[in-house]
Amino acid sequence: MIKDHEAEDIAREKISFGQVLRNRQFFALWLANLVSSFGDWLALIALFSLIGFRWKGTPSEVSGIMIAYVIPVALFGSIAGVFVDRWNIKRTMIASDLIRAILAAALALASGLFHLYPIVFAMSLVSSFFIPAQSVAIPRLLRKEELLVANSLNAQTVNLNRILGPAAASALVAWAGEKLCFYIDSLTFIFSAAMLSLVVLPQVKSEGKMGTGLRQEFIAGLRFIGRHQLIFFLIGSMMAAVLAIAAFDSLIIIYVRDILSSDSRVFGAILSLVGVTTILGSALIGKYGQHHSKLLLVILGILTFGVSILILTIFGNVWVTLVCCLILGVGVAGVMVPSQTLIQEETPPEVLGRVSSTSMSLITVAQLISFLAAGRIAGAGLDVFAVEPLPGGSPLRKLPNVLLTPHCAGGSIEAVVAMTNRCVDNLLAIRDGHPLGEDLLNPEARAA
Secondary structure, eight states: OHHHHHHHHHHHOOOOHHHHHTSHHHHHHHHHHHHHHHHHHHHHHHHHHIIIIISOOOHHHHHHHHHHHHHHHHHHHHHHHHHHHHSOHHHHHHHHHHHHHHHHHHHTTOOSHHHHHHHHHHHHHHHHHHHHHHHHHHHHHSOGGGHHHHHHHHHHHHHHHHHHHHHHHHHHHHHHOHHHHHHHHHHHHHHHHHHHTTOOOOOOTTTTOOOSOHHHHHHHHHHHHHHOHHHHHHHHHHHHHHHHHHHHHHHHHHIIIIISOOOHHHHHHHHHHHHHHHHHHHHHHHHHOTTSOHHHHHHHHHHHHHHHHHHHHHOOOHHHHHHHHHHHHHHHHHHHHHHHHHHHHHSOGGGHHHHHHHHHHHHHHHHHHHHHHTTOSOOEEEOOOSSSSOOTTOGGGGOTTEEEOOSOGGGSHHHHHHHHHHHHHHHHHHHHTOOOOSOOSOGGGGTO
């Protein structure tokens, strides 16, 4: 009976942010995340500045940075979770930070795009191991009752850095150039590794052990998600929230310009409101959501941001839009924070790495889909198709930002000149006994 009463007292206990931060192990983990995520924003903005302003890069060259960062998470994130469940969590996080510190410093030494892209790709790949490992570490350091507050703190940290990081990066680039941001980012990873070295993580039975096989463990993780209806719903809810907010970010400037007939001041106010209210929403959920059903909070969050976006589409009014943006950020926080907490509570420790990494990967894919559907790709020119001529009912014919040509790009002046030059180069190579080019249709000619 005593144990039952103690459990009831704990269930009624209201956990404060200060109480969670007084846990020295979690505080070290949180501080490491705070500092390193700030450094990430410094490096990201510095990369855009370096390519866009200093190197005068094209839009496709600038967007290549985001592609290089997103692809590893989308493609390899789920697989990384298998290793996270096998490896020692603390060593995985520290090793990830130290590798990223080296890669961040390497950004300062890059002399061209073909140096930058592989480095960014590698940093993202390493992050695919760090992020689920961090998610696994949190429930090992805290009681179940403290997880909602901990995830609320992390959400506030991420969104605060999303606001402060770009502003700090812009000032540093203007003062000392992009390289300083890269070196600071490297130092933040070293600081993070030092903080993580202070964390004492209890081990679970599966940690450090080899499993039945990479493929079998990967499939087992997917089956767990598919068969666990609650976790399946939570991941889907987070994907929906990310789809909505990513589409909002992509299209709001057009909405402000064409529907509200307003200027950059309204645009800036909207983005600031969403960022601030997401932080506020995370704080409110952490403080007042502890004794409410987390699933109910997720459902209310979905309804909140759904209704906000619906109202935006009905009323083309500046003040209505600003009010909706106040609600939108709270709704997104209402989905993300309780969902992450429920996943940590409902998932067995030995499979949490796979579940967390799969969730991260699917959310990244959802963000990509949203950018594409919302028109982040400004336009496309297509000349070759799998079926030619292109069927009359093809959706490509209806897209206003797609230019279609009937497989005739080879007839342009530039193409003819290029083909002529390659032909002459190959003839000269045969005459002089040099290797032929790589664009031959009959490679057996090289042997002849």
